[in-house]
Amino acid sequence: MLDIAVIEDPAAAEASLDPIRSAILHELAEPASATQLAVRVGLPRQKVNYHLKSLERHGLVELVEERRKGNVTERVLQATAASYLISPTALASVSPDPRRFADRFSAFWLLALAGRMVQEVGKLIAGAAAARQKLATFAIDGEVTFRSAADRAAFAEELGVAVTQLVDKYHDAVPSPRGRRHRLVVALHPVLKPSPETSHEPTTKEQTND
Template identity: 40%
Template sequence: MKSVDVVRGRERLRGGLTPLRRQVLEALREPGSAATLAPVLGETRQRINYHLRELEKAGLVELVEERPRRGFTERVVKATARAVLVEPDVVGDLQTATQDRFASDMLIAAAARTVTHVAEMRENAQAAGRRLVTFAIEADVAFETPADIERFANELADRIAELAKKYDTPAARRRFRVIAGGHPAPRPQETP
């Protein structure tokens, strides 16, 4: 099972991820069938079966086994990933984002393009039987003033430019895109 599946292409979202389909996917972290999910979700077996078929067509669930039951075949399926993201380009145009490095639209568009590009390259690598080499760096930093944020961003940009100049080999085959951004850190949720 993948950790994250990125839905690429409108055809995979044909029926959308309705609240019921999201509940079905959540329940299918462990294998299940329409017969086992219906009572848990308070729905009919027929309705759950319809949604399972649509999720299977979209590649979000996969068949685990078929079991003969009293007059029918029970299809046991499971979710193909622990989480599902929708590729941002499916419903929009990321090229219209502003170029102001302090604008939230710029950060969202850069993150969205990263999702799109990495998902496509991961699929291509898997199809070729290879591993996609990536790296990620994440840190929380507490700033005293807004001016500190700007100074930090400028310093970070300068250091990334220095490192890029130092390591960039134009003729090399292994080109990487490095993206750095910052946003307010979410507050930890308090446990009751």
């Protein structure tokens, strides 16, 4: 089972977005039969079987084993991944093209870049898995709080200069036979504010104890 699978086929994407099939995929993080799933999702076994056949046809679940119980053969299946992402490839005709924006300060360009990353890394993961090779990637995730918009702008400017210097230092202008191109994406965006349901307002007692 993969940690994350990227769905490129439109039909598979449609199947995964169905609420019942999405619930079945969630339950199939661990192997289970249609009978076991019927109890968990509260549906008749025949209806669960119908959804399982669709998910299996689109490569979202796979057979783990077959168990013989009397005159019946019970099929045990498992999701092919713990989580799924839908690639922009599944919406090829309307997927965002980073070349249309090319503006460092555009949120739409950031989304287009993120979409392209999902598409390209998904293909690379599939290729590496087929070749039984490890995929060389690197990522940094963190948060920084700016005192002002001016500080944020200054940070972005210095970060751009630093990245450009690193690229100039390590970029092979005349690629060697063993060299390989890599894509570099650096992003900065505000952190989402917590929703009222998840935020915690201190009680009067908590406030007095501070």
